[in-house]
Amino acid sequence: MVLALTWPPVTHAAPLRVISLAPHATELAYAAGLGPNMIAASAYSDYPKPAQSLERVANYRGVKLERIIALQPDLILAWRGGNPPKPLETLAELGFHIRYLNPEKLSDIGRFIRELGRYSDNKAMATRNADAFDNKLMQLKQQYRSAAPVPYFYLLSDSPLMTASDRAWPSQLFHLCGGENIFADSPAAYPQVNMEQVITRAPKVMFHTGDTQPRSWQSLVELLPDYAHTFTWSLNPDWLTRATPRALNAAEQICTALDKVRHAQ
Structure with a gap:
């Protein structure tokens, strides 16, 4: 079953500070127009190119809990199954805002881009990229249906x-x-x-x-x-x-x- 996300109203005076704990979450964030807001990411977050210069705060062994706390992110993008649960539970208990991006269907990709776009100052970019993905997916489905x-x-x-x-x-x-x-x-x-x-x-x-x-x-x-x-x-x-x-x-x-x-x- 696909994880149902709820997205509260976006009300932030200062630029949002975002950390990603998985390569796919990093790429989705950039597709949603959150590139300027990214302050750290996981190892292997190598696309798009600007992501390569972000500080690394997670890898397959775990997450750097103390460093994430020190960076004081407004939004943490995580992956159930790919990130260890206990550090994320600790971050949630401390009041950090965590969103889990666990796509199970191809159509979830466009949906997540749109939802992340609600946090972005470039919502048009999120809509454009989500639409492009959905249109291409529909084209392939129709082409290979039979x-x-x-x-x-x-x-x-x-x-x-x-x-x-x-x-x-x-x-x-x-x-x-x-x-x-x-x-x-x-x-x-x-x-x-x-x-x-x-x-x-x-x-x-x-x-x-x-x-x-x-x-x-x-x-x-x-x-x-x-x-x-x-x-x-x-x-x-x-x-x-x-x-x-x-x-x-x-x-x-x-x-x-x-x-x-x-x-x-």
Whole structure:
């Protein structure tokens, strides 16, 4: 279930001071026109470029609680599941204003941009970016609504061999383009699998992230009997895994790949 947010009236005389504790939240804040208000962010908040110069107050190990308190932000953007709960509970008890940005559907991205825009002095920018995202998403949905399904395998990790089920965020982007996840029914969001399972389920296309092919790729090439008709594609990891407007860039990469498979069949 998507977290329902309530957004109080925005009444601040001085410029709002905003901290983001997740890369996707940072990008959403900038898309909503809050760039001038950002004073700190999490590690890997590298887009857009101005975010790279922000002070780092969080990473995968935790958050710098004392530093966040010292910075006295008016608004903290957090991520349930990505940020440890106890420091955030402490910040809430101290009276800090925390908003959790936990998109579960692609359509949540535009919604969050609009909602964050209520805190922005550039509300027109938030509306413009949200509209652009929603329009592009609708276009892709209409274009691929009746597309023939293509079985795919997404390699998340090479050692151990891991993928993403339909419970994981990236699967929405594949599904949007008519991709059929060969591990859709796994009870885990990011299951560990083995080579035999991949071969038995016979994907027509395989995806990975980064510029180099994983070590296991050659084994799949040799063992998949129909590999001559199978394609491999590298995807931009930030586009694929972050719930931001750039997610649709990953969708376009995926749609292009799946179309090539369809045309080759």
